[in-house]
Amino acid sequence: MFKMLSKMRQSILSKIESPLISCEHVSCTYGNSPVLHDVYLNINRREFVGIVGPSGSGKTTLLKAIIGSQPVAHGSITVQPELTIGYVPQIETVDWYFPVTVEEVIVMTRSKTKWWPRITIQERTAVREVLEKLGIADVAHRHIRELSGGQQQRVFLARAMFCQPDILIMDEPTAGVDVRTRHEILHLLADLHAEGLTILLTTHDLNGLAAHLPRLVCFNKTVLADGSPREVLTSKVLEATYGAPMEVLEHGGMPIVIDHGRVAMRGEGK
Amino acid sequence: MILAFDIFEPYGFQFFRNGLVVATIAGALCGLLGVFVILRGMSYIGHGLSHAVFGGAAASAVMKVNYFLGAGIWGIVSGLLIARVARRRVIGADAAIGVVTTASFALGLALMNRYGQASKSIEAVLFGSVLGVKVVDIYAVASVALLGLAVVVLGYRKLLFSTFDRDVAQVSNVRVSLVEAVLLAMISLTILVTMRVIGTLLISALLVIPAASARMTTNSFSRLLWISPIIGAVTCFVGMNLSYHLDTSASATIILLDALVFVVVYAIAGTRNRAKMASLGHL
Secondary structure, three states: OHHHHHHHHHHHHHHHOOOOEEEEEEEEEEOOEEEEEEEEEEEOOOOEEEEEOOOOOOHHHHHHHHHOOOOOOEEEEEEOOOOOEEEEOOHHHOOOOOOOEHHHHHHHHHOOOOOOOOOOHHHHHHHHHHHHHOOOHHHOOOEHHHOOHHHHHHHHHHHHHHOOOOEEEEEOOOOOOOHHHHHHHHHHHHHHHHOOOEEEEEEOOOOOOHHHOOEEEEEOOOEEEEEOHHHHOOHHHHHHHHOOOEEEEEEOOEEEEEEHHHHHHOOOOO | OHHHHHHHHHHHOHHHHHHHHHHHHHHHHHHHHHHHHHHOOOHHHHHHHHHHHHHHHHHHHHOOOOHHHHHHHHHHHHHHHHHHHHOOOOOOHHHHHHHHHHHHHHHHHHHHHHOHHHHHHHHHHHHOOOOOOOHHHHHHHHHHHHHHHHHHHHOHHHHHHHHHOHHHHHHOOOOHHHHHHHHHHHHHHHHHHHHHHHOHHHHHHHHHHHHHHHHHHOOOHHHHHHHHHHHHHHHHHHHHHHHHHHOOOHHHHHHHHHHHHHHHHHHHHHHHOHHHHHHHHHO
């Protein structure tokens, strides 16, 4: 039912402008076990889309399939030609002991067009501009190890922004950061979206991040629901996604998800 | 006066001068490529390839084929076999290297036993030999060093990007597999041209120790690319001289010197900066 609705919605949208990214009938496998199964997903220009699902549901694999680093077993992923993708990996996957400074990390994205090893004055200025925009102008010459959690996330966001992308793809942008940093990142992304950037991200943070996004995709190996938080954050959809009973309340016009397992642990659930 | 005479004594021999030039260039070259070897966690590949090439060297000695041709082809075939075996996920790359290269090494040993007359040149390949160095070796190692320098300078950004963050490099249109193939080819070429001096058994150490020592002294990638070749070249140069006066194996002396540098840097870095010590997580 949800799948049908989402397909209808996407087919209407696609008539206006062809999507930036279009996944059709996509499946991926590790060995014999399927990681993605029959995924249909369109991302249109100027959208801000969050993919939510439990860990191990294939969210990262889907992103990697979109950027082309994960081979697709069946189906096809069509990315608009000439599309520049800014990718921000999960912060935990970064090798923080690698001997590079923030400036070197950001300039990396111009590896294809520039070969001269030294960072040029123009590049230095451009790096400062993007760091200033993200509010971390003073960290340019620091080693990446010397950054706080929020700064780490921003540096990799800055790297993705440096190549002036058409679409920003982020894997768990708020994993492992404190509440204040999460708010800051959310505001930053909202600003970038308001400026016309298309954003696709994954998250497991339902209340802190997902509920604030205009479009959510509930995902567990395949798309289970696709729509606004009001449409998809329902007990039925969440149970299908997470395989555990969840209750959805409303507070100030926003859905709030209650995880019953956790409530019961505190002895308040019954 | 006597001391000065002693120091310059070996320079009277052509073989020593040739060996010294080859060893010093080889030290710089291995130091340069070693940076990528340690940062990518490839030290086992260097170790494996040098053992695999030994099989090729033995086979070409027995069949009286040119060393560079025979061992070179053998090395490439071993590399392809490793890639082929590693594709089976249940085996994994490290085990694949273990299987292919030890088999190749064993084949080399068997050939050495069966056709004893070729054993002299095979031993030279195993342990390295200053005596065996010819002018052609100088040309070979110098051209590979120039090629290596060109690859690192021209490909600096792509090498750095794909080493640090493979996925994002790929999204940014860097041809990551090409970069990796070039790097592996450079390491194989380096092993091929330096093996006759340093020897199969110790060459992987030269690909790892100078770079590891250098890594503890700096957090800058570009400085690492300077410091590591300098450590490699200096230890090879000094080690060669020492080996003459101490009457020890050149390769063993060089590696012991490299290990000594490592221990000293480790001790100094340990007391000075704990954060940099964590960089050993790469090794």
